[in-house]
Amino acid sequence: MGFVLFFILWFAIAIILTVVIEYGMLRLMGECRRRVLRSSIVINIITNLTLNITLLMFVQYDTMSQIRAELIGEAAVVAVEALWYAFILRDIRQAGVYSLLCNAVSYLGGMLLQLLLGQII
Helix, strand or coil, X not given: CHHHHHHHHHHHHHHHHHHXXXXXXXXHCCCCCHHHHHHHHHHHHHHHHHHHXXXXXXXXXXXXXXXXXXXXXXXXXXXXXXXXXXXXXXXXXXXXXHHHHHHHHHHHHHHHHHHHHHHHC
C-alpha cells in the first residue's frame, strides 16, 4: 500500500510543479487571457499524467533508456501541447513558442529538482 501512495504522491507533486511552472512561464511571456491560462492547466494535467504513467510502465531502468524515453516523451508532449495551444490561440507560431518554452523550462526544472533531491536523500 505504501508503494501505491508513494507513486500517487510523486505524480501529484509532478503535476502541481508542472502546472505552476508552465502557468508562470505563460504569464512571464505576457499571456493574460483566462481561456489560454485555464486550458494550460488542463493540458498539463493530461500530458504530465500520461507521460509519467507511460514512463513508469514501459521504460527499462538503465540510464540511457530512461533518458531516451524521457526525451521522446517530452517531444511528444511539446507536439500535443502545441496543437492544443494552436486550437485555442489560432496562431501556430505562438502555440509552438508557448509549448516549447514552457516545456523546456518545466523539464529542466524537474531535472534540477531531481538532482537536488538526489543530493539530499
